[in-house]
Amino acid sequence: MKHSLYMSLAIGIAFTISSCSNWLDVQPKTEVKQDKMFETESGFKDALVGCYMLMGDASIYGRELTYTFLEVLAQQYEFVNVYNPYQNVKLYSYSTSNVESIISNIWSKQYKVIANLNAILEFIEYKKNILHPVNYANIKAQALGLRAFLHFDLLRMFGWGDLVNTPSNLDKLCIPYVTKYNKETTKQSTVREVLQYIHADLEIAEELLAYNDVYHQKTQDDDYELPNDDGFYDAPRGFFNYYAARATQARVYMWEGNYEAALERVSFFTKSPSPISWVNLDRSVINATPTTRDLSFTPEHIFSLDVHNMYEALKSYIEQFKTQSGLTVTENSNYFFHTGTRADELFEITAGGGNDVRYNYLYDQVDRQHYLFLKLKEEPETQSASKNKMPLIRKPEMYYYAAECYNQLNDPKKAINMLNEVRLARGIDIKDNLPETLTKNEIEQEITKEWRKEYIGEGQMFYYYKRLGLMIPSASVEGDKAFILPLPRTEVELGGREDYKDDTEL
Structure with a gap:
């Protein structure tokens, strides 16, 4: 998988927070080469904010993965007529051009954010000395947590569910779990392997956030300080915070059917x-x-x-x-x-x-x-x-x-x-x-x-039905014909991926 060597981010916001704006209420304005971006602590903050803004793109969480595409797959809505732009989505016609385009954009935008997160994680170790220790811990934790969060949603779309009733799905091939910031292609992993990677990232993120983020789940030492003169931590629910880490862990345990571990997280x-x-x-x-x-x-x-x-x-x-x-x-x-x-x-x-x-x-x-x-x-x-x-x-x-x-x-x-x-x-x-x-x-x-x-x-309902292997009400197809999104054509034809979704077999 090839990634651009540029970070999409907002410029000029690091220390210019006004009363009517905050770190997340800005528009992406330009692209900056990563070697310039990571010269200062504010550059790391800008890079992280850039990742959140990319997540808000309409092709992913700004629309398709929240209000439109996934909800239509779950048969959540009525349409005025068959000319609705999501009609083919409603019918699970994954090979039609407009649905292929939606799916391809989801894949590419998710992995673009992941690439930017990996750049942060790579450079933050090289430049650790220029960051306040609490900022270092929070930025690293959020980047790891988001990487797990994004991969998990990719798994829930392109991978396999119903793991309690069909444990053999754990050993089926699914998505690549990308942890390096380079142009090399990351091999696809099995569902089991991807879940292990997700747990590992979330465990580190939760540990760092428990001590360092604004919710202070662990007792701080006397010399602890949260540097917030720039207002970076003023809206914690808009960042991948400690609560988000625990809640995401609960989602993953529920996907696995590990009810004891999930209950401990949600309690x-x-x-x-x-x-x-x-x-x-x-x-x-x-x-x-x-x-x-x-x-x-x-x-x-x-x-x-x-x-x-x-x-x-x-x-x-x-x-x-x-x-x-x-x-x-x-x-x-x-x-x-x-x-x-x-x-x-x-x-x-x-x-x-x-x-x-x-x-x-x-x-x-x-x-x-x-x-x-x-x-x-x-x-x-x-x-x-x-x-x-x-x-x-x-x-x-x-x-x-x-x-x-x-x-x-x-x-x-x-x-x-x-x-x-x-x-x-x-x-x-x-x-x-x-x-x-x-x-x-x-x-x-x-x-x-x-x-x-x-x-x-x-x-969320598409994931709910898929996790439990339930029939989607009013769906025109059943099981994995509905639940498994096909890999983008370019990933198979040019990227050498194995497209494990074969409609003739499902």
Whole structure:
């Protein structure tokens, strides 16, 4: 795999943080050769920020891996007609040109970020003497954590899932785990090997962050200091922080079916008091104005991206009408929606779900045929805390993992308690709590229901179905024909990769 020897990054922000801007609220402006970039401590910070901004590109987490591509694969949306640009995605027509292009861009952009992270990791050891020890530890930890995070999502797309029921998948070939910053091609690894590499990176990242990041999970020595005159650490949820490291470890353990280890990781978030609070429904949603409502529930973000002008890449898939100069021009046929019937069934409004804040405030209930999604919609002149924030990991996921772990480990009451806590946090009345008499199979069904209610527009349901080997509702194909993305054609024809997805065999 060949990588450019340039770092994509923002210039001129290192020590010019204003009150209306921060390290992540900037646009990429240029490219700088890496030997110039790493001459100063601020250069390392700029390089890391550049990686976060690359992650916010619409071809990956700014749209495709959150609101559009992965969600369409999970059959999360209704379309106006068959001319929607994601129609071929909905049909899993991976060999059509437009779908091939989406997949190729995902692959190349993910590995571009990884290449830049590897450059940071390489040069930070050479230039360790110019960095404050705490900055050295935090930058290194974030780079390692992001490298694991990005590779894990590549594995979840291009690799194999359902490892509990099909352990032989562990030894199947999948993606390359790239750890060197050079032009040499990294060989593909098996699922087992990739997971081992991910664990290794996350373990180092977590250890460094536990002592050095802003959440201080380990007691600091008397001479510890967090140098923050430039405001670099002012928005920790927008960086790969200690909480993100633990939550990502939980995701990986769940993918492996290691329920004991996953439960230990998520118990950090489900304990009382939790380090991550629930959104205040009265203040931030119910009694807030349309321009101040926080519909992605930012207090619950464990890790999110600050994406410059995020809504521009999303609006044609959210808004029902196109506008020009503030005037409605014509109906937009690309937007996604639910029908009223689907929404009623999803949120179980006849069984207490009518009080669910997600049903009442995260839909624009235009008419019974069109329930549009508001979670990521940006109102004109918005002052919402959720503006330009793309959630990548949120608190409810940890509770759903805990419920699944307790259920698998034969502690059904605790499993049900985990689900009920989220339901209460969403405004469902305590009288409509799930009963403690549910069987193991019934709890599994309830967990799936709760995932489907909570994770609309965030790119997580495709991974959920794939991890457990579940049939995607309304999908036109089953199993690995849907779940395994083919390698980009150039990787096979020019890069010498083995394309292990063969539609004639799956």
